[in-house]
Amino acid sequence: MINPFDDTYFMKKALQEAELAYEKGEIPVGAIIVVKDRVIARTHNLTELLNDVTAHAEMQAITSAANFLGGKYLLNCTLYVTLEPCQMCAGALYWSQISKVVYGASDVQRGFNTMGTQLHPKTEVVGGVLAEEASALMKRFFIEKRNLN
Numbered sequence: 077m078i079n080p081f082d083d084t085y086f087m088k089k090a091l092q093e094a095e096l097a098y099e100k101g102e103i104p105v106g107a108i109i110v111v112k113d114r115v116i117a118r119t120h121n122l123t124e125l126l127n128d129v130t131a132h133a134e135m136q137a138i139t140s141a142a143n144f145l146g147g148k149y150l151l152n153c154t155l156y157v158t159l160e161p162c163q164m165c166a167g168a169l170y171w172s173q174i175s176k177v178v179y180g181a182s183d184v185q186r187g188f189n190t191m192g193t194q195l196h197p198k199t200e201v202v203g204g205v206l207a208e209e210a211s212a213l214m215k216r217f218f219i220e221k222r223n224l225n
């Protein structure tokens with residue numbers, strides 16, 4: 077039996093969140109947090125709407141999941157995010173002690189790998205899941221933005 081709840085399955089849900097951000101004119105990044113195949117947080121980038129540079133999808137997902145769980149540590153949780161986390165989000169994920177982080181497209185300029193930020197040593201990291209879909213959405217967003225200006 078193939079487990080239908082694989083990384084691709086959940087990344088599709090994160091991509092749906094990124095689409096919602098796109099529709100709002102936000103840089104299209106979406107995130108969800110899953111515990112035991114159950115989605116406990118779904119968020120997307122809201123930096124424009126909230127006028128807050130910390131309103132990245134991952135930051136909101138961490139807060140939302142901790143509220144749901146009633147505890148600050150995200151043990152046994154997996155974050156799915158469409159873009160490689162930045163160093164701020166990587167730092168927040170470090171403090172959360174999250175079990176696993178799965179991201180889509182790499183961010184060669186601002187991603188935590190380039191910035192030299194590290195996640196928690198206990199955190200398993202998987203990159204490149206539905207990366208093409210995530211970067212296509214980003215490209216569409218920035219092309220559209222350029223054409224409006």
Ligand SMILES: [Zn+2]
Pocket residue numbers: 132134161162163164165166
């Ligand atoms: Zn970030």
